Amino acid sequence: MGPRTNREILTGGKKYHQRQSKKFGVDEVVFDKSSRQEYLTGFHKRKLERKKKAQEFHKEQERLAKIEERKQDRDERQRNFEEQLSQMKAAKGLALDVAGESDKDDSDNEWTGFGETEEGKVVDDAENLDASQDEEELKGILLRKQVYKIEDPQVLGDAVVDEETTVVVESLENPYSASLAQRSLEAAAKANNVSLEKLEEVLEKSINRAKKYAIVCGVSKPKPKPQKKKKFRYLTKSERHANNAKAKLNKMKNRKRD
DSSP states (O other), X not given: OOOOOHHHHHHHHHHHHHHHHHHTOOSOOOOOHHHHHHHHHOHHHHHHHHHHHHHHHHHHHHHHHHHHHHHHHHHHHHHHHHHHHHHHHHHHHHHHHHHHHXXXXXHHTOOOOOOOOSSOOEEEOHHHHHHHHHHHHHHSOEEEEEEEEOSOGGGTTTOOOOSEEEEEEEEOOOHHHXXXXXXXXXXXXXXXXXXXXXXXXXXXXXXXXXXXXXXXXXXXXXXXXXXXXXXXXXXXXXXXXXXXXXXXXXXXXXXXXX
16 A cells, blocks of 8 residues: 555644544534523623723722822922931031030140149049049039148148148049030930921921022923823714824825825
């Protein structure tokens, strides 16, 4: 038996397909009159449903767009507020640095004691000095103890004086700078005559004033007003015919011009 031709191969495939279709065929086709009637008479009803769904979709899109716009405005106000707050903190830190430098200059010119004289001798106690340093870290005050002893009691004559005298020298910091360093943000704002309750309102007014000034100077363009979206509406049959006629007329005019 020779090789099969293309015609025989294709014919065999067709016969196989016919056998398979007969094997799983449908015994009976039943038409539902009520479903058929509902399909044939429900065109207008389905059209109204599609219209309602389209209106709901557009309404939802408008709502989401408004939410996104409010979110962007809120984020922008928050960024502006944080920038203004950081600038205020930087100005506060600069004021504290200036006050610290003035206190340092005052401490350099501070009186350190009597020194050695013929009547007494200054003795520094190392342990008391360490304790004063610890107390300085806790209280912010430098304590220094100085002891004076009389080497020659005959110099004083009949005067009644103790042989040993202890003097504690306290170097106080600038009370203004110390209180300013310990104040919180509210106290610092009160010292600078700034009301935190009206901070956001003043910030908003300054931002709006800067925006208007930028528009006047030509640096930025005014923000366009959002246009109201047209309400979605299906065209009637007569309107569709009129629009198609206008489009055809304009097309013919353009062809004549060319």
